Amino acid sequence: MKVMIVDDEEMIRLGLEKIMSKLHPNLSVVGSYSNGAVAWDNFAKLYSDGLDLVVTDIKMPFMDGIKLIEKIREVASDVQIIVLSGFEEFEYARAALRFGVKDYLLKPVDKIQLQERLVEIESLRQKALANKPEESAAPIEDREHHAVEQVKHELEQSYDQPFELEKLAQSVGMNGSYLSRLFRIQTNMTMTDYVIQLRIEKAKELLIGNPALRNYEISQLVGYHDPVYFNKLFKKTVGVTPKDYREGKRGTPGS
Structure with a gap:
């Protein structure tokens, strides 16, 4: 299981990484970030590499957890999300549930609760992989590569027309900002x-x-x-x- 941790307190991030690795031997923390903005900048690459779970704090500078979750849900419905919050942020954290957040955990995190969530998420992940038909089980990387190739083809056919990012994004079923990052990652150049x-x-x-x-x-x-x-x-x-x-x-x- 590949996990991203987002929290503005370094000690919490390090502690979570240590606890989660012990609770789940097959777990790998592939990204650890101090705020939602940095996490979002790195999300496209981690998602293309098979990110399974995002564990995020609520209150952070530059971009809070709710905004990060909202942006993730615009492009990825299959990534599981756990929200961390202080007791005083309880009602605020509940607002994240409308974005399909798996659960929220109060700080300090209870190890038993965390382990239960990880086991449940891993079970859902394995079930999704088993239920996916072989012929349609193309990795995320293949789907995203196909989307970029389709965009390249459309640009080659309409290079003399005004460049419309949102129209291109709709044609491949993606959010414009996500597609821009993905295109740059795969081609080493912007669409412009x-x-x-x-x-x-x-x-x-x-x-x-x-x-x-x-x-x-x-x-x-x-x-x-x-x-x-x-x-x-x-x-x-x-x-x-x-x-x-x-x-x-x-x-x-x-x-």
């Missing part, structure tokens, strides 16, 4: 940079293969309606202006 790369490569093809086309026409054909901006972007990316590239000159990108 990927579109620019597509447009510039197409512009290079048109410059060489269509000598009758004027530079401003090529600019429009690849999605840039400001030829001055297109020229600057082309030179920054390729190293020479479109005119020089057409004439056979080559430069150094970024020069």
Whole structure:
């Protein structure tokens, strides 16, 4: 079982990791973070690696536990969540239940209660794996890889159109911010940079293969309606202006 722990107190995080590892020998803490914002920044990668459980505090700086849970539930319904809270936060913690939180535990954490929750979660995890048909048991990584490949294909078909993140995200059934992080993890570039790369490569093809086309026409054909901006972007990316590239000159990108 792969677990993420989120709490702004380091001693609590270390203590939980130690306790949970003893209670459940097959448990592995794959992420430990001091607030929801940092945890969310790392969630996409951990989720793609098969994250099973998030144990999170309620009150934390930058992003509290409720907001973190809300964001997780936008993209992942299969990750189990346990909320930690102080006695005075009891009613606040109950609000997390509407996001499908498995349970909440009062601090200091009772080891017996925690062990019961871990056993139950592991049982549910094993049951889900056993009930999943073999032909549809593609790992999360495969589904996410397919989503990124689909987005790349759609961008290749519509590189000359305005870039619409939410429309792309809907086409693969994901949240826009999650898809952006996932795309960057898998391609080492943002979707915006990927579109620019597509447009510039197409512009290079048109410059060489269509000598009758004027530079401003090529600019429009690849999605840039400001030829001055297109020229600057082309030179920054390729190293020479479109005119020089057409004439056979080559430069150094970024020069």
